[in-house]
Structures are given as C-alpha cells and as structure tokens.
Amino acid sequence: MSSTETLVKDLVSKYGKSRNSLMPVLQGIVQEERYLSEEAMIFIAKELDLSAADVYGTASFYTFLDTVPRGKNIIRVCKTISCHMTGKDLIIETLEDILKVKVGQTTHDKNFTLLTANCLGWCHKGPVMLINDEVYPELTPSRTTEIVEEYMKNATH
Amino acid sequence: MSKYLVNLKVNNIPVTVEEGTTILDAARKLNFHIPTLCYHEDLTVAGNCRVCLVEVAGSRSLAASCATPVSEGMEVLTNSKNVRSARKNVVELLLSEHNADCTKCFKNGHCELQTLSSEYQIGQHLFIDLVKTKDKIVDISSPSIAKDDSKCIRCQRCVRTCSELQAVGALAVINKGDHQRISTFLNKPLSEVVCTNCGQCINRCPTGALTERSYIEEVWDAINDPSKHVVVETAPAVRVALGEDLGFEAGERVTGKMVAALRHLGFDSILDTDFTADLTILEEGTELLTRLKKALVDKDEKVSLPMFTSCSPGWIKFIEHMFPEYLPNLSTCKSPQQMFGALAKTYYAQKKNINPKNMVCVSIMPCTAKKFEAGRPELRDSGYQDVDYVLTTRELAMMIKQAGIDFMKLEDMEYDSIMGESTGAAVIFGASGGVMEAALRTAYEIISGRDVPFTNLNIVPVRGMEGVKEAKVMLKDVKPEWGFLEGVEVSIAIAHGLANAKKVVESIKNGTANYHFVEIMGCPGGCIGGGGQPIPTSPEIRQKRADAIYAEDEGLPLRKSHENPEVQYLYKEFLGEPLGHRSHDLLHTHYKPRKRY
Numbered sequence A: 001m002s003s004t005e006t007l008v009k010d011l012v013s014k015y016g017k018s019r020n021s022l023m024p025v026l027q028g029i030v031q032e033e034r035y036l037s038e039e040a041m042i043f044i045a046k047e048l049d050l051s052a053a054d055v056y057g058t059a060s061f062y063t064f065l066d067t068v069p070r071g072k073n074i075i076r077v078c079k080t081i082s083c084h085m086t087g088k089d090l091i092i093e094t095l096e097d098i099l100k101v102k103v104g105q106t107t108h109d110k111n112f113t114l115l116t117a118n119c120l121g122w123c124h125k126g127p128v129m130l131i132n133d134e135v136y137p138e139l140t141p142s143r144t145t146e147i148v149e150e151y152m153k154n155a156t157h
Numbered sequence B: 001m002s003k004y005l006v007n008l009k010v011n012n013i014p015v016t017v018e019e020g021t022t023i024l025d026a027a028r029k030l031n032f033h034i035p036t037l038c039y040h041e042d043l044t045v046a047g048n049c050r051v052c053l054v055e056v057a058g059s060r061s062l063a064a065s066c067a068t069p070v071s072e073g074m075e076v077l078t079n080s081k082n083v084r085s086a087r088k089n090v091v092e093l094l095l096s097e098h099n100a101d102c103t104k105c106f107k108n109g110h111c112e113l114q115t116l117s118s119e120y121q122i123g124q125h126l127f128i129d130l131v132k133t134k135d136k137i138v139d140i141s142s143p144s145i146a147k148d149d150s151k152c153i154r155c156q157r158c159v160r161t162c163s164e165l166q167a168v169g170a171l172a173v174i175n176k177g178d179h180q181r182i183s184t185f186l187n188k189p190l191s192e193v194v195c196t197n198c199g200q201c202i203n204r205c206p207t208g209a210l211t212e213r214s215y216i217e218e219v220w221d222a223i224n225d226p227s228k229h230v231v232v233e234t235a236p237a238v239r240v241a242l243g244e245d246l247g248f249e250a251g252e253r254v255t256g257k258m259v260a261a262l263r264h265l266g267f268d269s270i271l272d273t274d275f276t277a278d279l280t281i282l283e284e285g286t287e288l289l290t291r292l293k294k295a296l297v298d299k300d301e302k303v304s305l306p307m308f309t310s311c312s313p314g315w316i317k318f319i320e321h322m323f324p325e326y327l328p329n330l331s332t333c334k335s336p337q338q339m340f341g342a343l344a345k346t347y348y349a350q351k352k353n354i355n356p357k358n359m360v361c362v363s364i365m366p367c368t369a370k371k372f373e374a375g376r377p378e379l380r381d382s383g384y385q386d387v388d389y390v391l392t393t394r395e396l397a398m399m400i401k402q403a404g405i406d407f408m409k410l411e412d413m414e415y416d417s418i419m420g421e422s423t424g425a426a427v428i429f430g431a432s433g434g435v436m437e438a439a440l441r442t443a444y445e446i447i448s449g450r451d452v453p454f455t456n457l458n459i460v461p462v463r464g465m466e467g468v469k470e471a472k473v474m475l476k477d478v479k480p481e482w483g484f485l486e487g488v489e490v491s492i493a494i495a496h497g498l499a500n501a502k503k504v505v506e507s508i509k510n511g512t513a514n515y516h517f518v519e520i521m522g523c524p525g526g527c528i529g530g531g532g533q534p535i536p537t538s539p540e541i542r543q544k545r546a547d548a549i550y551a552e553d554e555g556l557p558l559r560k561s562h563e564n565p566e567v568q569y570l571y572k573e574f575l576g577e578p579l580g581h582r583s584h585d586l587l588h589t590h591y592k593p594r595k596r597y
Helices: A003-015 A019-033 A038-048 A052-061 A081-085 A088-099 A141-156 B023-029 B081-096 B112-119 B157-165 B200-204 B216-224 B242-246 B255-265 B273-296 B313-322 B324-329 B336-351 B369-374 B393-402 B424-430 B434-448 B480-485 B498-509 B539-554 B565-575 B581-587
Strands: A073-078 A112-117 A129-131 A134-136 B005-010 B013-018 B053-056 B075-077 B145-147 B172-174 B181-183 B210-212 B229-234 B269-272 B359-365 B389-392 B468-474 B489-496 B517-521
Touching: A003 A019, A003 A038, A019 A038, A019 A052, A038 A052, A052 B172, A073 A081, A073 A088, A073 A141, A081 A088, A088 A112, A088 A141, A129 A141, A134 A141, B005 B023, B013 B023, B023 B053, B023 B075, B053 B081, B081 B112, B157 B200, B157 B498, B200 B210, B216 B229, B216 B359, B216 B389, B216 B393, B229 B255, B229 B273, B229 B336, B242 B393, B255 B269, B255 B393, B269 B273, B269 B336, B273 B336, B273 B424, B273 B434, B273 B480, B273 B565, B273 B581, B313 B324, B313 B369, B313 B498, B324 B498, B336 B359, B336 B369, B336 B565, B336 B581, B359 B369, B359 B393, B369 B389, B389 B393, B424 B434, B424 B539, B434 B480, B434 B489, B434 B517, B468 B498, B489 B498, B498 B517, B565 B581
Parallel strands: A073 A112, B005 B075, B229 B269, B229 B359, B359 B389, B489 B517
Antiparallel strands: A073 A129, A129 A134, B005 B013, B053 B075, B145 B210, B172 B181, B468 B489
8 A cells, every 4th residue: 555545545534424524634645745636536435425526626726736746845936916016026026036936837856836826814024934833924035034044954964 | 394485486486386386387387488598407516507596576686596496475576687697698708618619520519508599689799708619629539429529518517427326436527617528537537537427417418518529420421321321220219219319209119210310310230239138138037047047046146146238338338437346246148239239240131132241231229328338448248349330229310311311201111130129128128127127027937937927927026217227036947957046036226327336235245135137227207318319408308218118118019028039030040049059159258347437
C-alpha cells in the first residue's frame, strides 16, 4: 500500500464513509501532501463510493485544495482591490525577483510556490500575503524580502 | 396520507393544489407556460438557470418557479413587465456565454435556448461575447458523444442525469465562477473516463453542448457508391419513436413508413434487427438452460448465476467499469445489432451472392452506445467490422428530411427477406422487461410444451416503469428431458436505468437477493427511452412509446421467437443448432474489465 493510500484510509476511518467526510478528508490530504494527486483522488473516490469526477469537482471548487503539485511553502498574495490600491503589484514583483518564478509557478528546489488569492479579509492592512497559514500584513518590498529570506534560511538548516 | 391543499392565484386566476407543489406546476395546471432550461421532469430540481422567474406579490425579488413551493394565499404573476424584462436579461446573459453559432450547430432547430431567444426576440446582443476560445475545441474522443463546452450553459442537467439516473458520475461541475465548466475527472477526454456512452445526457441537454457523433455523411457516401451493397437494420424501439421527429405524436407506430423511407433513401437491403432479437432469445434462452442444468444437475459450482442479459451496450460498459467481477455472469450472446452484422456479412452475403467486402452494414438504433459497440475490436467475426455505421433515430429522421421525403404520406412497405421476418417477442425488446418476456415465452414452452401461463401471452408482471421489477415463475409438469427443472421456481429481476442496475447488482453482491436471470437495460424505460431517441423525453412520452411497442406485439401473427420461420431456416441452412459451433463463432463474444477510476 502506498503512503497516500494509507493516509486516505486513516482519514476515512477517522471521519467516516459518508459524503460529509469528503471535505475533511481532502483537507487532511492537502495538509500532508500539499496537493491532491490523481492517485489520492481515486483512493478517496473508492473509499467514499463517489465518482472520481465528483471528488475532483469538489476539490476544484476550493482555492486551497490544490490539484497540482505545490512547493513546501505556499505564498498567496491578495489580489483584490484594497491590496491592489496599496501596491500588491510591487509585492508580487519583489517575490518574483527573489524566488525567480512567476505567479503560479513553483521554485526549482520545490521550496516555494507563488500564487495570488482573492480577498484574505485584511483590507485595512494591505497589501497582505499568506505563507502557508501565516498572515503577513502591511507589506513593503523590503519587509517582503526579509520574510521570505527567513523561510529560505529555515529550509537550508 | 392525504396532503393539505393550498389555494393561490396565478395571473389572478384561483387554483388549488397539493402542499409542496411548485409554482411551475401550479401554473402548468392552469395552462400557463413558464419557460425552463435547467428543470427536467426526470431530475431533481436545481434552480440555477433562472429563466423560470416569476413575480410573487409581497416578495422583494423574483422567484425561480421550478424551485419555489406554493403557499396559502400566494399571488403569482408569470408575465408581468418585471418578469418579462428579467427573463429577457437572463436569456441575454446566458447567450453572452454561449457560442450562438446556430446555423452551424447540430441542434439547429431543436435547441431550447434557441427557441427561447426566438420567443423573446433577442436581437443584437446586449452583453459582450464571453465565450472562451479554448472552449470551442470539441471533445470528439468518444465514438458516441461529442461535447462542445462553448455551447454549454451550465444548467447541469447532464450532471444530474449521469449521477441520478445512471449512477455513473462521469460528468461533474468543475471549478467555480466564470471558470466553472462541466467536465470529467481531471478534464480527461470522454473516451478515457467511466462514460458508458448511454447518451442520456444528450437527451436532456437543452443546447448543442452534448450531441451524438454523427455519421450521416459516411452513410450517404456508402449509399451513393455503386460498388457498395448497403444493408440497413432497424432496432425494435426506432419504429415507435421515429414519427416524433417527423410530424407524428408520441406513441405512433411507423414501421411500414420507416421501411418505405429507407427504400427511398437508397438502401439496398432493408432488414430488421428484430430478426436477430428473435435469434438472441434462442441463443440466450439455451445458454440460460445450459447454465441452470450445470448448476442443478452437474452441481457445478463454477457456473455463474444469475445470468445477466447482454443486449444493452451502455449496461455492458457499465458492468465492465463498475463490477468487473460479475463479467462471467453476463450472457456471452452478442447484442442483436452485432449478431445481425456478423450474419449479414456471412450468411446473408452467401445466400444473396454478395461479396462481404463490398457490403456496408448500417444500423438504425435508439442508442448512442451502439456506436461505441460497433467499433469494439472483438466484434469483427465476419472477417470485417460487423457493423460499419450506427445512426440514431434522430439521425435517420434528419436523413429523411434531407431527402425531401414526405414521411407522413408514405405508403407502408415490407422488410426484405431472409433477415427481415420477426415476431412480437422481438419487438418488445425495445421496452424494459421485453427481453425477459420474450425469453419466458420461448423457454417456458420449450420446457413444458405449453404456453406461458399468462392471458394472451402477455406477461404483465415484467412490464411497466418501476425501476426494479421482480417475478417468480414456477415450472410444473415439465417435459421428461427437462425433468431436473420440475418444481423449480425461477426467480427473475428486471432493471432499467443504470442507477437501478447498480442497486440490483449490489443486492446480489451483498446476498440480499437471489435470482436466476436478470434483464438489464441501460436507459430509463429500456430502449424506447434510449440516448438516440427523439428529444424531448419524459415519463409520459416513454410510456406512450412502450404502449406502442406492446400494441405492435399484439398485432403480429407470430409472438414467440422460436416460431420465426426465417430464424428456423437460418438454423437449418447455416447455424445448425443454438450454441452450436457456428453460433459460437459468430454470435457470442467476451468482455473486458475496465477501470472504474
């Protein structure tokens, strides 16, 4: 049994086989593997007796349930209007510069994925980005660089 | 339990309906037509297209009449200024995301969205065209179904059909907002997912987003090629539905007119799939008796019972995907379409002195899965592809219109021989329960020497639209050679629609049901409700077609498959005996397990 299969089985035994368990199972997989692989979605469909298209349909509805491989750290920059007005473009440019990737891409060492997100609810303190589950408000280019370098340092140690 | 009655007014006219009735149904009771797109009688309510909006007095916003139950004292307006303008806006918005290339569309003239925009005189688009160029790439990976996302209005009738009626779930809603689309697992092509090709989604698609793959031009080319001998076969359910696309009411039997039209179209031999339906009964009936003998007399534990019928290609692909462990339970008989093709290019070609190389076999089917079936690599036992082209009932109607034939005025004509004769038992293959009834009429007589113990051969318990039907037949006073069946109560089941098929197989799997013989048809109502039949479909229309099938059966002089003289001649001249060597080569096949995911 592959590690993904074991993980799905564990999650299903924790949350149950009803359709309601689909969300927590999907979230559990993303937490462990950072995205939902084809293999994972097929195992989930089998375990919960759903069609694979149904599982994929649900996953694709949610921005935070990725269906393509992601880096170890996922950076999401808010792209909605308040953050746009306070300079989110400059933040994205800075991130693209440091990470050497464009929005939507993952760094070569699989350490970072750079994404944009819809409103993160921090309109009063934009521009804002989310790294994994951590929020970083009131960003400036230099502050952004500092934060990301911190993550880079942690990755090498 | 009697329901409470609710009084309301629709367009100022009082009406009383049962509690729980929707505004839409209450209005229909008063003959007020409210347009709908996402609503379909066969499916659960979705309420997402918003064209059925109505005004409810005292309510700030307009209500979707298909999804709003009536309440006491409600006052509804279905045609106020507000309603008209909102409805027009909704249609305009839908059109802004719809590839309105109507003149080039397969559904031109049969499209619900087109009809609505004509009713509301949508002229110049009010909103900008938002159709994405990448959506204009049509998925033609399947030999049965074409999927054109640029024409999709995301009403989700197909999604509900695929999961609610068919328990397949090949289609789902993917992404959200303006990225939302109807797609498959990881957006794979239809040919690579669990799709059974049943075409029920096509029957319910209000636009041209889902259509059959059309082979009309290929068939015209064959007809126009003087070096080809084009043989055509017509399935049982086509004759009770074709008329709907050519001016008749649902339930009109047009067998003779259809034969005449096929002759006018220029087919060289006009033959009947009903002939091989009769043949199927002899082969499949013998196979069932052989299995029962092995189980009861030889105590062979490896024999697979219950035996499942194998006529419906949607069902075959379904079981290959979903329950591959039950493939040994499928009858090895090819479907009547494929038995026909294999015999046309051997027996018929020989008898009529035609080189099978120059023969083109076209079948007219109520079905889209038959298009896939005809292309199965294992179905080439004549040495050629047994069936070359499969057209749906709708495609045949289109050809008849193209040829300028005034169908309603045609004089009846007869099928050609030696594969055109059939019995009432073959005709009823088109309705759910029909194969079972035909098999019982023959098997009971073979075993006991008597007619089945039902008035006028009508085995009523296996008929009707109930999803799963069960019956038991007691075998008494059997002929000496069938002594092992004396006192055996044969237990049978019938299911139509793949969601019901799933229920039956699961009940067998978990041991709650025990049958000897199970008939399964992939489509609701059986072939009369097939994915290739005229659109629209509804429980009422399917009932009318089924009634027509049984009327056709009652009107025929021969009503038991084994009495078909041309089938008897076929065995005498060519096949020998049921399950004989030649039958085995030409009429039986095998199946392959497929992935469910």
